[in-house]
Amino acid sequence: MTGVELPPLGLYLHLPWCTRKCPYCDFNSHAAGDTPPYDDYLQALLRDLELELARADGRLIDTVFIGGGTPSLFPVAAIESVLTALLPRLQSGAEITMEANPGSAEAERFRGYREAGVNRLSLGVQSFDNALLQRLGRVHDRSQALDAVDAAREAGFSAINLDLMYGLPEQSLDQALADLDQALALGTDHLSHYQLTLEPNTVFFAKPPALPDPDTRAEMQLQCQRRLQAVGLAQYEISAYARPGRQCRHNLNYWRFGDYLAAGAGAHGKLTDSAGNIHRYRKVKVPALYMARMARGTADVEPRRLQTDDRILEFMMNALRLNAGFPVALFSQRTGLDFELVRPVLDRLLEDGLLQTDGARYRTTRLGRDHLDTILAEFLPDDGNAA
Known part of the structure; x- marks a missing residue:
């Protein structure tokens, strides 16, 4: 084994609540209900973050990704508290991404998130077709999606990602192309464009909707890729397209087998130590259990050191997703x-x-x-x- 050069360091923060759980979603997200324990969760997250920064042993953080769930359900003050705690450990020019829903209530907070330090917004649009949005169980409509992009720009965000899916229940090829054309008309510089898959432990997996046939889904992918290429959004990863210089640095760090700290319920981390050992770890998944564990000390579970076979497989699993390879x-x-x-x-x-x-x-x-x-x-x- 040769010596390991320490890679760039990212940080993933998980905020686990959504307005309601979408039937296709297999992420660690939970319906918010009437009164999610935002304050208690924030205290647990800040304690977790303190331990994670200690684990990093003085290394500076190059990228932050605040995911969920729907992080934009959290008050601006909560996001500001987290980023203030991080400020001394951030590289100059750090990329700070936050996921957000296009709902009108969340969009009203965009300016506050930008002023708190978030400089990249990822909007979970998924479709601009109201009928398709209803089939997906989304809580926003086409008008709110369009308004959210405008609100993000007015709030000062120049880096905006749109999440868009194809192969949706009963979706036609023309509908898939219309969704893409609408996203392009908004002038997006980064698009996450991926096919709906039926994941285990989801409502759609238990009760599968009527999806387009495989040939239609393949044609959707091919024609969408051609349109994206024609307008200068180059595919740089299986589901990611961007104009030059607009790629998501945080995700690139994952795919290049970089390091990342993890804070929040169910968050996963990877860290290389000074001896060249590579460790993976995760946090307790259930929010209530996570908060209880953090009150007693730590929510870490299942830490493990990667062996030779693990390193090879995980490196290839990530790096070969990139069009540029490694x-x-x-x-x-x-x-x-x-x-x-x-x-x-x-x-x-x-x-x-x-x-x-x-x-x-x-x-x-x-x-x-x-x-x-x-x-x-x-x-x-x-x-x-x-x-």
């Missing part, structure tokens, strides 16, 4: 392993037409991008291969 040097820098450990597997994937290389960088081909699970299976430790 430089050969990055593999050793982030895993601490000799590149020759994986070269035989990469050579086989090159022969199969799933990867391409110029000698200094490996990336998926178009075929490989469509069969990423097949590629990753080659790196599973029980395959008997060099990885």
